[in-house]
Amino acid sequence: MTPQSPEFAPIIAPVVALVAWSMVMWAWMYATRIPAIMRMRMRLDPSAPRGEQMNTLPAAVRWKADNYNHLMEQPTIFYAVALALALLGQGDGLNLVLAWAYVGLRVLHSFVQALINFIQLRFLVFSLSSLALLALTVNAVRVVF
Template identity: 75%
Template sequence: MHSPILAPIVALVAWSLVMWTWMYATRLPAMFKAKMKSDPYAPRGEQMNQLPAEVRWKADNYNHLMEQPTIFYAITLALALMGEGSGINLTLAWTYVGLRVVHSLVQAVINKIELRFVIFVLSSLALIGLTFNAAMALI
């Protein structure tokens, strides 16, 4: 038997792989079109800055999915191990995943920073709720 909270973990990993695919599906053609040559001596990110912003947005979002969600993975796995992976925690986990998907779509398609920020704050509140609940379960 497994904890229900594992499903949102798998979903966010799957979404991260969707963004990885989208990133390369747009980046590689743009690099070929720009006739870019790899330069190992170029400062980090300098070459990618030559690509159109719409192409870079996908990569930026993929990188964001490797940042804060690592905390999500840790806390949801902890909740699963503590037997606290259902109820409100499951709802908060799915809320976090849903908001991260929406954040990805906003960033990858229109990149409205103000809207992204609101979505990020809301997803962070879900993460804070998960962390609070895990801490309370330990007391």
């Protein structure tokens, strides 16, 4: 199947873009975390309570990991609804615009959290992305039910 084939739903592009962005954040997380661990000469303890040792890292280092974790949470709903819309033949038009809006806002959310972590701005961007996801969900519900 190619992007030119009739089976290709345009909404697949933002799905793949968000997966790719998640991998960028994964790389950024380790590109900052590993040097910080080495600078601090941390001795990683597998019996330490989950996350306890990482909490000793500088906040700006932890923010990247926090964002990567956030990209493993709500976006899973985006993937499900976007793929459902693709299968339903509804992966274009307004749904495509909403999907790209969601992805763009999640990327912006990543930059806000990873660089400055200004919580009020981060919450605003998260809320806007959630509204885009809600609209996608309502559109899918309307088609299915």
